Amino acid sequence: MESSKTDVLIIGAGPVGLFAVFELGLFDMKCRLIDILDRPGGQCAELYPEKPIYDIPAWPSISAQGLVDKLMEQIAPFKPEFSFNRMVSGLEKLEDGTFRVTTDEDEVIEAKVVVIAAGGGSFQPKRPPIPDIEAYEGSSVFYSVRRMEEFRGHDLVIVGGGDSALDWTLNLQPVAKSVTLVHRRPEFRAAPDSVNKMYAMQEMKQLDFQVGQVTGLKGSDGQLSSATIKGPDGDVEIPCTRMLPFFGLTMKLGPIADWGLNLHENLIPVDTEKFETSVPGIFAVGDINWYPGKLKLILSGFHEVALMAQAAKKIVSPGERIVFQYTTSSSSLQKKLGVAD
């Protein structure tokens, strides 16, 4: 079990979470960021890295990935620590006021302040629009491969047309009893080499590829027995005891919803002085928070973290006087940024 301590734990490494490191860093607070993705940037990196953003002050146009890169450069002097590929699960307030946060990978992080900068929520696999699929999840239907042995000897149906679908089709073919790849069209979003390999294996009858969409499942007690595929020539029913759908990612609030914070339509209400939630010491900034007049702009998130940092400082260093300073003229701030003469 990994464990670590930090002044501030930031949940979400999107643009607002990253800039929080800067504002908190100016007040000497150390930060750890946790994110379910494998890299910083949140939606900017995952959904639209190449799209230009036009409303970042002083950047007439900057790509979403470009903004993330610049933010990483800007916060580098504060040496933030990152826990990627992790989702927060539990939160507990200890007697001395410290928060103890656990993750789905059994990591434990202790922090004096928690900042939720989770945007639209954590990215999770999208449930495909197949009736009753919920009944089979976790027993016959899986959204990722944790152990290949789960699929040994099974009639496996893989649904999707991206790299995940193609890679697992090729990798699980030797393990499963049969593999059928289902995709709604003969073109793929995957690496051409994988697609060629798949077609070659189909040629040799080592697997089957069906053009179509899965419209129904049959089975009982969570155990799948067959899947109905609607193709260009009508419906076909194929044996299926394991299914792996790869339909991309969607965003969900996740376990944060169970932390006892007040919620407003899946958003977290905060005050507009400190951006603190209904639990003292837990702040929410960026797209995930709500207050009268809230605008979901990166710009607004940047403003929010500046104010939040003042309030966080009072918790992390109680009794210490907070001096308002400008980075243009303060030699102490410039020292922290590593730009002092």
Added chain:
Amino acid sequence: MTKLSFVAFDGTRFEVEAENGSTVMENAIRNAVPGIEAECGGACACATCHVYVDETWTDIVGEPEAMEEDMLDFAYDVRPNSRLSCQIKVRDELDGLVVQVPERQG
């Protein structure tokens, strides 16, 4: 102004006046047409503004580009006349366009 009609899944019709250059999705959101979610805000990154273009209009509206076609893989009940409404720009030739909203978005 260009006239657009949205037919919601329950059959309710929404007639709107759209500005050329705006997207069909933007007009759906502005007029609160139910069933168009547009989670990503029009970045062609989510497939939650999926519509069916009325059969009489498919030729004029045209085919999706490769990126949109890729994104349609994530939509629900995709048909030959499926499009992502954030990728259809309103223009004079689309005056009178009718699009149907699917049962659900993904």
